Amino acid sequence: MPVYRIAALDIKIDPIYEMTKTALEPYLTDGEAYDFEVSAREEGFEGFCKASFFPNNPDVNEGPYLYTQICKKVLSDHNGFFFHSSSLAIDGEGYLFTAVSGTGKSTHTRNWRKLFGDRVTMINDDKPLIRKIDGKYYVCGTPWMGKSNIGCNMSAPIKAVYVLRRGEENRAEKISPGVVFNHLLEATLIPKTRENMTKLLEMFNELFSQAELFLLTCNKDVDSARVAYEAAQKKCED
Numbered sequence: 710m711p712v713y714r715i716a717a718l719d720i721k722i723d724p725i726y727e728m729t730k731t732a733l734e735p736y737l738t739d740g741e742a743y744d745f746e747v748s749a750r751e752e753g754f755e756g757f758c759k760a761s762f763f764p765n766n767p768d769v770n771e772g773p774y775l776y777t778q779i780c781k782k783v784l785s786d787h788n789g790f791f792f793h794s795s796s797l798a799i800d801g802e803g804y805l806f807t808a809v810s811g812t813g814k815s816t817h818t819r820n821w822r823k824l825f826g827d828r829v830t831m832i833n834d835d836k837p838l839i840r841k842i843d844g845k846y847y848v849c850g851t852p853w854m855g856k857s858n859i860g861c862n863m864s865a866p867i868k869a870v871y872v873l874r875r876g877e878e879n880r881a882e883k884i885s886p887g888v889v890f891n892h893l894l895e896a897t898l899i900p901k902t903r904e905n906m907t908k909l910l911e912m913f914n915e916l917f918s919q920a921e922l923f924l925l926t927c928n929k930d931v932d933s934a935r936v937a938y939e940a941a942q943k944k945c946e947d
Contacts, residue, residue: 710746714738715779716838716849717864718787721746722775726768729775732852735862744787747778776836776853780898784905789840789849790912793896794870796832796848799825803832803848803865804941806925807896808873815857817873817927820934833860839867839916846916867920869941876926879933881940884924886917 710723713736721743724730729749749771757777758770780791794807795814799821806814815834822829835855837848847864854860871881872889886893893913900906921941927933 712738712740712743713852714862715851716783716789716840717842717847718745718783718840719743720779723748723750724771724775725749726771728768729771732772736852745782747775747782749774772853776851777898779851780838783838783840784898784900784908787840788842788912789838790909791898792837792839792848793835794837795834796837797821798830798832798848798863798865799828799938801865802868804868804937805837805848805870806873807870807892809892809895812873812875813927813929814873815855815859816929817925817933817937820929820931821938823931824934825938830861830863831859832863832865834858839912840864841912841915846912846919867916869921869923869937870917871923871925871937873925873927875928877928878926879928879930879936880926881923881937882926883940884922886913886922889922889924 710721712719712721713733715736754774757774758764758767761770763769783789794805795818796805797818806817808814832848832850833854834857836851836853838851840847840849846867848867849864850860850862872892900909925937
């Protein structure tokens with residue numbers, strides 16, 4: 710069974726459908742050792758399909774099912790969690806942008822690419838994983854990148870997280886997690902056990918003690934990227 714390197718973890722996966730194999734291919738390793746395994750060849754996959762928007766398309770559902778199982782395992786055993794966001798790296802540091810669907814995460818990160826050019830690498834436009842590695846939090850690429858399918862197999866230490874909202878003027882305001890706590894929870898998978906919920910909250914607390922958190926009010930103009938970037942640099946200099 711193939712082993713894939715995702716978010717600095719070796720995961721054993723035996724994909725059934727070509728769609729999943731293609732998505733996973735950039736993460737394939739030649740190793741045999743693995744941290745854990747996930748599979749759609751189990752009873753839970755059928756129920757997952759029935760509850761999805763495409764109950765008669767197991768090929769479409771295999772990837773999301775595997776990713777859900779990976780996210781659960783990472784939270785319970787590997788110091789990490791799923792965070793619905795568009796993420797990029799600039800000068801080796803990670804920036805994440807989260808918002809409700811349709812607010813413009815992808816539009817905003819596109820502005821970063823316009824403004825900073827080759828300094829920017831897209832990590833994942835929709836479904837990155839966040840992991841604590843050697844005491845520091847990283848945003849990690851995954852094979853699942855949303856409709857745009859933009860991203861790559863890389864990780865970067867997180868410098869700043871932005872909660873986006875639309876506005877006429879561009880403004881970045883440093884905030885505490887409590888101000889946007891409901892949104893932070895909505896951006897991840899809510900654990901079903903008290904133990905895992907405690908782990909998630911502890912990781913939120915640690916993450917935002919290391920990285921800046923901003924409420925970013927922005928329009929669609931490329932200057933929104935400048936405002937966001939400069940806010941993070943200013944906070945680091947203070």
